[in-house]
Amino acid sequence: MDLPSGTRYWTVLDDDLRVVPVPDRWGRYQRFGRSRAELTTKTNAGGAALYLRWCGATGRDWREAARDLGLFIVWLKHAPALRDAGPPVVVSGPGGKQVRQERRINVVLSATRGFLSYAVSVAEAPRSVLGQIYELGDSQDLPAEAQGEGTGLFYRLRARHRLQEPESAVDRASDEELVDMFMECRCARDRLVVVLLGRVGLRRGQAAGLHRSDCHMLPDSRALGCDYKGPHIHVRRRENTNGAWSKSRESVVLPVDFLVVRAYDQYVDERYALLGAGGSDFLLVNLFRGVLGSPMTPEAIYELFERLTGRAGLSRMVGPHMARRAFGSNVSDAGGKLDDVQALLGQRHPESARPYIIPDQSRLREAVERVPSPREWRDGGDR
Numbered sequence: 001m002d003l004p005s006g007t008r009y010w011t012v013l014d015d016d017l018r019v020v021p022v023p024d025r026w027g028r029y030q031r032f033g034r035s036r037a038e039l040t041t042k043t044n045a046g047g048a049a050l051y052l053r054w055c056g057a058t059g060r061d062w063r064e065a066a067r068d069l070g071l072f073i074v075w076l077k078h079a080p081a082l083r084d085a086g087p088p089v090v091v092s093g094p095g096g097k098q099v100r101q102e103r104r105i106n107v108v109l110s111a112t113r114g115f116l117s118y119a120v121s122v123a124e125a126p127r128s129v130l131g132q133i134y135e136l137g138d139s140q141d142l143p144a145e146a147q148g149e150g151t152g153l154f155y156r157l158r159a160r161h162r163l164q165e166p167e168s169a170v171d172r173a174s175d176e177e178l179v180d181m182f183m184e185c186r187c188a189r190d191r192l193v194v195v196l197l198g199r200v201g202l203r204r205g206q207a208a209g210l211h212r213s214d215c216h217m218l219p220d221s222r223a224l225g226c227d228y229k230g231p232h233i234h235v236r237r238r239e240n241t242n243g244a245w246s247k248s249r250e251s252v253v254l255p256v257d258f259l260v261v262r263a264y265d266q267y268v269d270e271r272y273a274l275l276g277a278g279g280s281d282f283l284l285v286n287l288f289r290g291v292l293g294s295p296m297t298p299e300a301i302y303e304l305f306e307r308l309t310g311r312a313g314l315s316r317m318v319g320p321h322m323a324r325r326a327f328g329s330n331v332s333d334a335g336g337k338l339d340d341v342q343a344l345l346g347q348r349h350p351e352s353a354r355p356y357i358i359p360d361q362s363r364l365r366e367a368v369e370r371v372p373s374p375r376e377w378r379d380g381g382d383r
Helices: 021-033 038-058 065-078 102-121 128-133 175-183 188-198 204-208 258-275 298-312 320-333 338-344 350-356 361-370
Strands: 134-138 155-159 232-235 252-255
Touching: 021 038, 021 102, 038 065, 038 102, 065 102, 065 128, 102 128, 102 155, 128 134, 175 188, 175 298, 175 320, 188 204, 188 258, 188 298, 188 320, 204 298, 298 320, 320 338, 320 350, 338 350
Parallel strands: none
Antiparallel strands: 134 155, 232 252
């Protein structure tokens, strides 16, 4: 939904392409009342749409169907996407492939709970719905460490319906992979994108949301009204016309090294040669196709990484977030502390940086070889 101000949010339409009132109000509440990202409203609107579609296909009133969320989970697992031929139908049979995996189903369930909770809060659904989607617990069943220093009893809500997700390995891009992708770039802009993610640790939404005024590449930026020393970039959370959004609520300043400065300079020369002084204030813009000078989108950055993975002949898909993990891991491998990684990644909590620290295999090998061995082991047991 596009508003006159340029702000957008996602909503739910019925089969006649009319806005469904309650989900639409929920989407506006998220976007403007809670300052949620546009992509968050997209995810939640998609989950609510699936829930309403299931209710319509099975003849249920969405206000009362929460008691049957277990059947909704079965429908999500096996009902194909909506086609022109009619509503999706669950077809049973041995060996049938699951349509949606556990992770996707949990995202839909989370959106459904949020939608129903909002409906209860605005008196569009009965309060009994909350007891059907959440179970009430208290602090007595928590470990002593989680109860805190207070002795008072407090209550908490826990989702009743949630699937156990299979453990998935979290990996980083290796330096060799990033170098191979860098060498396959065909323009200075693409090289700058790889460097911003692999050497600065930006998310693709942060990179696509950078403005030219955010980049201070001089040793001294006081002439620009900035007292931060050395070349750096400012990552700010703002409304962007290309859908880019910084996940970090607070603005952060990130230092950059000479490789980033060089890639930036080459891109500025390339952009000026193609567009002159025109184009938008966004840093990364279209130079060769589409509307020239229009901002690059986060989706375009993901597609760029897909193309570079293929050109480089890599054995796996290296996504933008793997480059961000590579940066965090490289900072740790170079001797950086946990709080260093946290600050450079723009994380608010120190523990949030831990998933981004994946030690390089060579560092693990060196750590093993530094462990001293007893003399008897070195001598093979001979006395």
